[in-house]
Amino acid sequence: MTIATPIPQADYLAAPAPPATPPLVDPFGRAISYLRVSVTDRCDMRCVYCMSEDMNFLPKRELLTLEELDRLCTAFLSRGVRKLRITGGEPLVRRNIMHLFRALGRHIKSGALSELTLTTNGSQLAHHAKELAEAGVRRLNVSLDTLDPAKYKAITRWGDHAQTMAGIDAAQAAGLPVKINMVALKGVNEAEIAPMLEWAHGRGLDVTLIEVMPLGKIEPTRADQFLPLNLVEARLKERFTFRETGYRTGGPARYVHVAETGGRLGFITPLTHNFCESCNRVRVTCTGTLYMCLGQEDAADLRAPMRASQSDELLHEALDAAIARKPKGHDFIIDRDHAKPAVARHMSVTGG
Ligand code: SAM
Numbered sequence: 001m002t003i004a005t006p007i008p009q010a011d012y013l014a015a016p017a018p019p020a021t022p023p024l025v026d027p028f029g030r031a032i033s034y035l036r037v038s039v040t041d042r043c044d045m046r047c048v049y050c051m052s053e054d055m056n057f058l059p060k061r062e063l064l065t066l067e068e069l070d071r072l073c074t075a076f077l078s079r080g081v082r083k084l085r086i087t088g089g090e091p092l093v094r095r096n097i098m099h100l101f102r103a104l105g106r107h108i109k110s111g112a113l114s115e116l117t118l119t120t121n122g123s124q125l126a127h128h129a130k131e132l133a134e135a136g137v138r139r140l141n142v143s144l145d146t147l148d149p150a151k152y153k154a155i156t157r158w159g160d161h162a163q164t165m166a167g168i169d170a171a172q173a174a175g176l177p178v179k180i181n182m183v184a185l186k187g188v189n190e191a192e193i194a195p196m197l198e199w200a201h202g203r204g205l206d207v208t209l210i211e212v213m214p215l216g217k218i219e220p221t222r223a224d225q226f227l228p229l230n231l232v233e234a235r236l237k238e239r240f241t242f243r244e245t246g247y248r249t250g251g252p253a254r255y256v257h258v259a260e261t262g263g264r265l266g267f268i269t270p271l272t273h274n275f276c277e278s279c280n281r282v283r284v285t286c287t288g289t290l291y292m293c294l295g296q297e298d299a300a301d302l303r304a305p306m307r308a309s310q311s312d313e314l315l316h317e318a319l320d321a322a323i324a325r326k327p328k329g330h331d332f333i334i335d336r337d338h339a340k341p342a343v344a345r346h347m348s349v350t351g352g
């Protein structure tokens with residue numbers, strides 16, 4: 001959906017980042033430099049590993065406004081966050097979301113923010129790619145688990161493969177480097193990982209493989225879906241030559257260079273290799289709930305302190321108290337003895 005009528009520029013577009021306050025450092029000495037913000041829990045797809053078909057979404061009044069999202073991100077920047085990823089749900093289905101991107105773009109221009117990026121399913125990208133680039137986005141992640149249109153429909157339930165491909169084309173045409181996120185699903189797309197690498201690297205796109213995480217209740221069990229990436233890597237090595245790289249994007253992926261295709265392949269392995277020791281991330285939901293760890297239930301409400309006062313004092317106090325509780329790591333396990341999800345909320349709530 002495109003928003004044709006521009007709304008007037010709000011005051012927050014001009015507001016600079018507030019003066020620096022002490023950086024956010026957790027009890028294990030990890031500085032929080034990366035914030036992921038889910039701007040909506042809604043989505044125009046229903047991926048089988050992410051949501052059930054019949055989801056109950058939050059009433060819109062519960063959501064932070066775009067102004068509040070901007071204020072919150074700006075407060076985090078003043079505490080040392082340098083990298084911001086906008087996610088969801090599907091971020092590009094939130095009404096007027098480009099206003100937020102444009103507003104946050106001022107921090108790229110000022111140098112307060114080193115990266116503004118997003119994770120998207122690509123469905124709305126054809127409409128927004130150019131504007132995203134103009135706002136200051138310099139790369140983005142598009143989720144694509146298969147190149148087969150029928151299988152794409154089966155995995156995403158409501159997605160349209162051609163529309164997503166048009167989105168990727170538009171992003172590339174706008175000069176935005178795209179990284180493909182592919183969730184490895186046992187018996188579903190295992191045979192397509194090699195073709196995906198060849199296709200993506202042929203187009204100059206990086207690929208990151210992701211292990212399915214036990215987040216939220218869904219119809220198939222996680223044990224049915226879970227495909228360990230150490231197994232995938234071993235299989236790929238029969239065909240491709242990998243060279244370890246020190247390349248990092250600030251996220252949890254480990255990257256290799258693939259000699260045969262000349263591209264980069266990342267592995268996100270929360271289950272088979274825990275990467276918590278270097279975690280620099282926190283996540284905020286669209287209702288202003290801060291999760292200090294994707295895989296734990298503990299959270300802090302940032303909406304109440306924001307709404308209680310026009311100054312950010314209460315907000316910063318809430319941030320200090322929350323970061324002081326950031327846990328050492330998650331406890332994800334997927335096997336037949338652990339049928340229940342590690343955390344009850346879906347990935348679309350916390351933001352991937
Ligand atoms: N709608 C956008 C998209 O699909 O890219 C952004 C939100 S989505 C929750 C972010 C990422 O999380 C996607 O790459 C998706 O494949 C991944 N994801 C969703 N549920 C997951 C799960 N249970 N385990 C692992 N990855 C998951």
Ligand code: SF4
Nearest residue numbers: 043045047050089121
């Ligand atoms: Fe929507 Fe993204 Fe979840 Fe798929 S993974 S249902 S596109 S939020």
